[in-house]
Amino acid sequence: MVLAPDRTRSYLSQRTLPPWQRMTDPSATPAMPGPLDAQARPAACQNCGAPLLGPHCYQCGQPVSGLVRHFSSIIGDALDTILNIDARVFRTLWPLLARPGYLTCEYFAGRRVRYVSPVRLFVFLSILTFFVARLTINIPGDAVHFDSNDAIGRATTVAQVERLRDTAIASVARGRQDAKQRVPGLDARLAVAQTAIRAKADRRIAELTGAAARGEPPPESKPEIMFDGKPWDPKTHPLALQWLPDFGNDWLNRQVARAESNIARMQRDPSLFKDAALSAIPSTLFVLLPVFALMLEILYVFKRRLYMEHLIVALHSHAFLCLSLLLVFLAMALRQWLAPASGALHSLLGLVEGVLFAWMPLYLLLMQKRVYGQGWPMTLTKYAVLGLSYTILLSLGAAFTIIASLVSA
Numbered sequence: 342m343v344l345a346p347d348r349t350r351s352y353l354s355q356r357t358l359p360p361w362q363r364m365t366d367p368s369a370t371p372a373m374p375g376p377l378d379a380q381a382r383p384a385a386c387q388n389c390g391a392p393l394l395g396p397h398c399y400q401c402g403q404p405v406s407g408l409v410r411h412f413s414s415i416i417g418d419a420l421d422t423i424l425n426i427d428a429r430v431f432r433t434l435w436p437l438l439a440r441p442g443y444l445t446c447e448y449f450a451g452r453r454v455r456y457v458s459p460v461r462l463f464v465f466l467s468i469l470t471f472f473v474a475r476l477t478i479n480i481p482g483d484a485v486h487f488d489s490n491d492a493i494g495r496a497t498t499v500a501q502v503e504r505l506r507d508t509a510i511a512s513v514a515r516g517r518q519d520a521k522q523r524v525p526g527l528d529a530r531l532a533v534a535q536t537a538i539r540a541k542a543d544r545r546i547a548e549l550t551g552a553a554a555r556g557e558p559p560p561e562s563k564p565e566i567m568f569d570g571k572p573w574d575p576k577t578h579p580l581a582l583q584w585l586p587d588f589g590n591d592w593l594n595r596q597v598a599r600a601e602s603n604i605a606r607m608q609r610d611p612s613l614f615k616d617a618a619l620s621a622i623p624s625t626l627f628v629l630l631p632v633f634a635l636m637l638e639i640l641y642v643f644k645r646r647l648y649m650e651h652l653i654v655a656l657h658s659h660a661f662l663c664l665s666l667l668l669v670f671l672a673m674a675l676r677q678w679l680a681p682a683s684g685a686l687h688s689l690l691g692l693v694e695g696v697l698f699a700w701m702p703l704y705l706l707l708m709q710k711r712v713y714g715q716g717w718p719m720t721l722t723k724y725a726v727l728g729l730s731y732t733i734l735l736s737l738g739a740a741f742t743i744i745a746s747l748v749s750a
Contacts, residue, residue, distance in 0.1 A: 433457045437661055438668075441704045442711035445657045449650065459656035463630075466663040467623040473667060475619050477674040479612075493538070497559040499546050506542035510535050537571070566601055573597055596748050603748065621742040629738055630655050633731060640723045641713055654712055658705055665704075669697050702728075 385391065386398040386405075397404050406414075433456045436443045444456060457465075493509075496502045517531045548560050566573040568580055579594050607614040630652070637651035672693045680687035709727075710720045 429455065429457050433462060434664065437462070437657070438664055441707035442657075442709075445654055445708070445712050448653055448657075459653050459660065463656045463660040463663070464623075464627075466660050466667065467626055470663040470667040470670070471619045471622055473670045473674075475616050477670045477677075478615060478619070493541050493545050496545060497549070499549055502542050502545050502549070506538060509538045513538070540571070566597055566604075573601070600744075600748050618743055621745060622739075625738045625742045626659060629731075629734065630659060632734065633659075636727055636730060640727060644713060654708075658708060661704060661708075662701060665697050665701050669694050672697070 384393045386393055386401065386403060388403045389398065389401045391398055391400040393405060396406065406418075433444065436447075436456075444459075447453070447456065448459065493502055493505050496505060513531050513535050517535075552558065552560055568578065571578050573580060575594055575598060579590070580597055581590050582593070585593070603613075634648060634652040634655040637654060638646075638648055641651070672690045676687055676690040680690060705728075706720070706724050709724055710717070713720070715723075
């Protein structure tokens with residue numbers, strides 16, 4: 342086929358234009374002849390009308406295939422997606438566990454589609470890890486006590502209460518003698534502690550005496566929440582913060598009442614406390630992730646990296662910790678199941694747990710060195726500062742999680 346010279350010039354000139362100008366400029370319409378032009382033209386997006394160049398519209402992002410199609414094809418797409426995710430999981434987990442910083446460097450280099458995304462990886466592993474922890478960690482029935490003087494509350498005779506009271510008061514008295522010489526101001530607090538011990542002993546003696554007079558067995562101890570050295574009571578001694586309005590203090594006292602009720606339940610069944618705390622930890626870690634990335638931003642401010650790069654480092658490091666803990670919990674479960682007594686397998690699984698615990702801090706150090714590329718002295722200094730700061734922050738977050746679990750359990 343031979344084109345006329347003017348039509349040839351028009352056709353060649355339009356090929357040098359950008360794609361968007363070819364579609365929108367009427368003067369840039371291809372001069373290719375023939376009735377086959379309509380058949381060769383690509384299909385258009387049903388949403389915005391742009392030509393389709395693949396399974397998704399490049400202009401508006403709408404997929405070509407919606408849900409209005411044969412159900413068998415939808416099932417096929419779902420299976421293909423699941424298998425694709427599984428393949429990426431196997432390519433991701435081993436480098437995440439054994440090659441510090443490798444996945445992060447791959448992500449920064451642009452090789453991302455072959456691995457599970459950092460957000461999905463962390464969310465999946467954190468949920469799975471602490472779900473397995475709920476199944477494998479067992480707390481003995483007498484392991485949870487929220488009251489330091491609970492031995493007095495569990496006493497079943499008046500003589501036991503008096504003996505425990507005198508022992509506790511004598512111990513505090515010795516501490517007061519030392520405090521007067523070494524720690525100014527501590528003596529007053531210890532005096533309040535002595536008063537609280539006497540008050541608790543008097544209440545327990547009254548409970549035991551009343552039950553004996555009625556011919557009833559000794560009552561179970563009731564957990565107490567203390568404020569200002571006195572047990573909390575919604576009417577006689579409520580929690581009242583001066584800077585809070587009345588409705589705020591009312592809300593706080595309702596939460597304290599729920600916590601007191603839940604503490605009693607958790608002392609009877611410690612697994613409730615374990616399940617509540619382990620269920621809240623993934624959300625706590627997710628909240629602390631941006632803070633961890635901000636710490637990296639501050640420590641490596643002269644590296645001129647974007648905040649999102651530090652967030653990717655945080656996601657991969659937390660995902661590694663969750664994966665390591667998951668393997669520890671699985672080793673614990675196998676040891677309880679296959680080798681509960683001492684033996685070769687018992688020692689081997691214990692060694693696996695020890696190696697995993699030792700690998701965690703070493704991995705994070707090597708990851709920090711590889712990703713940021715600084716010398717060992719500077720890396721070790723920043724690693725120590727970051728580790729100490731984040732440990733304190735994580736401890737505060739865990740304490741808040743425990744308190745929240747007492748209220749919401």
